[in-house]
Amino acid sequence: MAVTASLSSELIARPPSYYVRRRLLRNTPAMLGLGFIVLCTLVALLGYWVLPDNSPNANNGLVQLQKEPPGFQATILQLPLPDSNRASSNPLRTWWQGQEPRFREVPIAGYRIEGDSLLTMPYQNHSALADQAQRYSLAAVAGHAGPVATLRQEVEQERIVRRTYWLGTDKSGRDELSRLLLGTRVSLGIGLVAVLISMALGMLIGAVAGYVGGWVDSLLLGLMTVVWSIPGIMLVIAISLALDSKGVWTSFVAVGLTMWVDVARVVRGQMLSLREKTFVEAGRVLGLPQSRLIWRHLLPNMTGPLIVLATSNFAAAILLEAGLSFLGLGVQPPAPSWGLMVNEGFQLLGTSAGFWLTLLPGLVISLLVLSFNLLGNGLRDAYDPKTPLG
Template identity: 95%
Template sequence: MENERIIHRTYWLGTDKSGRDMLSRLLLGTRISLGIGLVAVLISLTLGMLIGAVAGYVGGWVDSVLMGLMTVVWSIPGIMLVIAISLALDSKGVWTSFVAVGLTMWVDVARVVRGQMLSLREKTFVEAGRVLGLPQSRLIARHLLPNMTGPLIVIATSNFAAAILLEAGLSFLGLGVQPPAPSWGLMVNEGFQLLGTEAGLWLTLLPGLAISLLVLSFNLLGNGLRDAYDPKTPLS
């Protein structure tokens, strides 16, 4: 009778200090990392494209004011800005981390869009659109922004990878995703606290390796998409 009540389970990657399956936590941690990368990229692209396009196309004092704003945000370390936003929202958790990380990465997109806009606004097709009486909003949205697909794809994938690293760092410090959520940064912290024991190195290495592989994959993906969608790339 006793043997019938005993359940035998195999944990392929072992368990953590609380007896939880490491493989399951690593898989669930992928969802958090991909989610925070996606939300951060969407927020940064929306703000960056809007501000960068207005600054580059309008120019003048509007460009000067927006460039000053970019410079101020650029000068603040990203992790400090995320901490300040989290404190301002007076909350710690998954969605707070998502929004805070996204609000720190729009400057990269805005600077790229502004630079591309300054070079494209003098092109012949833009002058033709002005002669035809097309509104500025349509010129920007339909004719200028689509010509920036290559650089925007690269910066988006770069921001995706940077958001994953930033979230992992915040969770490691206890300022990001809170337990018992399976964040990779939190798992690295739990393993770090056990360094010196037999399982400490293994529990630290597994989530660290997962973070490295995911960041590397998005960087390689960005380079491949840039070559595929850049209209200036010669056909083989």
């Protein structure tokens, strides 16, 4: 009886998606890639909430701290800004745009308190001239008047902070870790927008070309061939010139409009093989309109190849954006684009900071693109019925 029960459990009919998930979960490289993608997505969604420097674009640079190595620590004196009390602290606005600085920050090498004054020693960087020693009243540093003992305690506990730059600083003295984390928004955002645009446009053109056939197919296939022959970077430059802009959203749209040909060719090929199937003939006999046959019956049968192609286009979009930003044609400063950060580090090669500032953004670009490629390979194997279940 036990043997019969086990055999019957093995013979239970399961949907194809069950076997797809099973094959994918057993693919260790694909799951590692998916894990890194999920981690980057979580960082991008949390945004400024998890950044050490949550100023807009993580652009709070201290020129005295420029080009410092990873693990560097500094003592910072925070001086209240005149309008700091009116600064908005809306969590949603901070998540989307960052928090405007409430203090003017001054790196110091040391300090001592003399009466009702704070005397600070200048911080000297290896690549910047040292400032002069400064004297501040305790009331000005604290932002209000009060007893000297109270002001002294408040200044030492709240206005003089010890900060660690875990990945060092760039040539403008900005926190490299914050800009790398915020750069995930740009890379994943441009990948998502590019995939959505390319999938929508490619599915529409490919489905019409493959299903209608005839002169329509020849015309659309000629359009695909022409667009296919133009390098992606040249297309993005042309689209940016046509839109007369080089902002973040222009880069998103331009990259998306250069990647639809891959999708269209795959959809057209699948459509040519599926349109003669029995279920399509049955739909025609029943009088179903062509639009319903395409969108409700044909395209759902292409889910596997389209998902695999979407992951591939995601990785290609990230690389294309990084290359454009490296050349100065994509995302513009001070937005934290990984390609732009590689360019900034490349300009400093030959210095002690150039190696780290080039390696770190290049490494995260490589890891994210590798993760999407591993996931794409895993999905391709998972949708292949010939792949063993393990």
